Amino acid sequence: MTDTQTFLSDDDATASFGASLAPTLVPGDIVSLEGDLGAGKTALARAIIQALAKDPALEVPSPTFAIIQPYETTGGAVLHADLYRLADASEADELGLLDDPDAIVLVEWANRAPQVVAAVTVTVTLGIPPGGEGRLAAVRRN
Numbered sequence: 001m002t003d004t005q006t007f008l009s010d011d012d013a014t015a016s017f018g019a020s021l022a023p024t025l026v027p028g029d030i031v032s033l034e035g036d037l038g039a040g041k042t043a044l045a046r047a048i049i050q051a052l053a054k055d056p057a058l059e060v061p062s063p064t065f066a067i068i069q070p071y072e073t074t075g076g077a078v079l080h081a082d083l084y085r086l087a088d089a090s091e092a093d094e095l096g097l098l099d100d101p102d103a104i105v106l107v108e109w110a111n112r113a114p115q116v117v118a119a120v121t122v123t124v125t126l127g128i129p130p131g132g133e134g135r136l137a138a139v140r141r142n
Helices: 011-024 041-053 091-095 114-119
Strands: 002-008 030-034 068-073 076-082 104-108 122-127 135-141
Touching (some): 002 011, 011 041, 030 041, 041 068, 091 114
Parallel strands (some): 030 104, 030 122, 076 104
Antiparallel strands (some): 002 135, 068 076
């Protein structure tokens, strides 16, 4: 298990952090993006996906309403999911998040589905430090 913590001063730092995290991900990684509402989970996922796609202008909307957004990147399939609106953990199985063993899966609110949590290989926790300036990002590879 590896644990690192980084201070992200602003949105640009979050984007840079996501871009630097992207090449460390490998096919089959299930990444849990954790943190309170507004902690920057979607912004971080956007930066990771744009880096994996090698396209900084790629539109990466929040999957809050769609629940899952698939992307084909130069590194393979990437799925971005937001499980916040699931009514029941069993709904996660219907999404097919764990069906492609070669996909990189970025999951917000993974704790809504224990079967997804059990498959997580990387956890990124974002928090707002005391005083509310910037973000703290902790990365753990299981």
